[in-house]
């Protein structure tokens with residue numbers, strides 16, 4: 001498969017100051033998503049990947065609150081409105097690739113779902129020719145906050161790979 005070799009589009013960088021803004025970004029991003037879309041979320045522990053996914057779930061109008069799965073690798077949130085289901089995967093504990101996730105049948109669900117994978121870099125690209133990569137980083141030079149739930153600034157960089165994303169104006173998410 002040559003999916004990982006897809007040329008990236010122009011990255012869009014957004015400054016997100018609070019957890020609520022991150023959720024709002026998820027809600028806005030949801031409006032751009034279609035069945036068959038693969039979204040890879042990366043960034044250090046506590047960066048805000050699940051917080052963004054929570055907003056995605058709200059925007060897609062799916063059943064069940066998005067949480068950090070502790071014991072499960074993936075959770076399917078069916079749509080409440082006839083739209084795509086949200087399949088939320090946390091690949092943190094997986095060292096291998098898709099073969100380790102075979103039981104999840106992600107390839108089977110993808111055509112009718114939006115699949116969002118935390119820690120999926122280098123593991124799930126083969127699922128689709130196209131993907132949206134979202135990288136969340138704490139601002140450079142920021143000391144770790146005393147209270148890890150306290151709001152602080154994140155930079156979110158969105159990059160589309162492949163034809164699916166070529167004509168999508170990701171920068172519009174920032175206005």
Ligand SMILES: Nc1ncnc2c1ncn2[C@@H]1O[C@H](COP(=O)(O)OP(=O)(O)OP(=O)(O)O)[C@@H](O)[C@H]1O
Nearest residue numbers: 017018019022045046047048049050051149151152
């Ligand atoms: N600007 C911000 N954007 C997102 N989250 C923020 C922000 N500022 C503070 N936070 C806090 O950071 C934490 C992010 O946690 P979250 O579970 O979303 O991270 P994660 O990237 O999914 O972590 P993990 O790698 O452990 O799955 C939350 O407690 C949230 O309230």
Ligand SMILES: [Mg+2]
Nearest residue numbers: 049050068118
């Ligand atoms: Mg998480």
